[in-house]
Amino acid sequence: MPNLYVVLTHYPVVNKSGNIITSAVTNLDLHDISRAVKTYGVKSLYVATPLKDQQVLAQRIIAHWTDGAGSTLNPARRRALETIKVITSIADAVDDIRDMENIYPKTVATSARKYPSNISYQKFRSLLAGGMPHLLIFGTAWGLEEQFISQADYVLEPIGGDSDYNHLSVRSAAAIILDRLAGRYK
């Protein structure tokens, strides 16, 4: 199991015009990404939003499946959503990991754009093999804001594909990236 944490953040992200926004929490993001996180043995999924009403909404969705009617109806869904911690900002995730691991995690930003400083999946796998904690950061909407990306310890190579089309949902991107980091298959 990799010493890996994932955060899905709703701020600071950009909209289609490149303006910095706070995006809304999307129900299926929580479901799909927590299920992928659980599949690949990621330690926690943080969901970050500075908006209190959005934090309450996220908690209500999670509680339905972890404590409410959904928990007995669908235990597999419960196990996935239990991995989620709702927080205000990415700094909260960093602090939470430091409290558990006694060391600050390295932060790894994701983007659909290329950066000169990109690290490859191979490089990231070798970093994880070293055992130190890493926090992989996904932005909602049109992705993480530029200045935020430049402040991360690493920026992961974009997914790319077999075409010039590069517009995956954050749900699909998270699934693919976790598979590239921790998938085992021939």
Place this chain on the structure above:
Amino acid sequence: MPNLYVVLTHYPVVNKSGNIITSAVTNLDLHDISRAVKTYGVKSLYVATPLKDQQVLAQRIIAHWTDGAGSTLNPARRRALETIKVITSIADAVDDIRDMENIYPKTVATSARKYPSNISYQKFRSLLAGGMPHLLIFGTAWGLEEQFISQADYVLEPIGGDSDYNHLSVRSAAAIILDRLAGRYK
């Protein structure tokens, strides 16, 4: 570009109790899977349902982004949703591919369960490298029905992961499988 087609089917699939059902079309399935299909150069995404009202619903979602307000608002979404063909059954997809390719495609079923006849990702990539058309089949709800799976030409190895948890959404599973078949990265 692989000679690959994908079908997302809403029948015959099973519910949590293992009963055969026709599931409902899910808006985000169309968006997420068409975007992944476009990213990896898959030729078409078929969406199969025997229910006429569900076919109409799927067509309406697609038309909003290909002909309606969404087509100018978000051209990237248009390009993805344009790859979708709404059909009644998987047999329609097979016939459509035969009409275009002058040969019947080989069918490849997916399942979260293991089968003695599973083919590996490596094997499937080598089949695609041969250039013959293949139709990759995803089931919604709790997955494709057993008898249907046994009739496919091949059954692809399950995704697995780094844990005992094996409950990905069909959106995540499709993204991961297409990346394993056609992704290029170090």
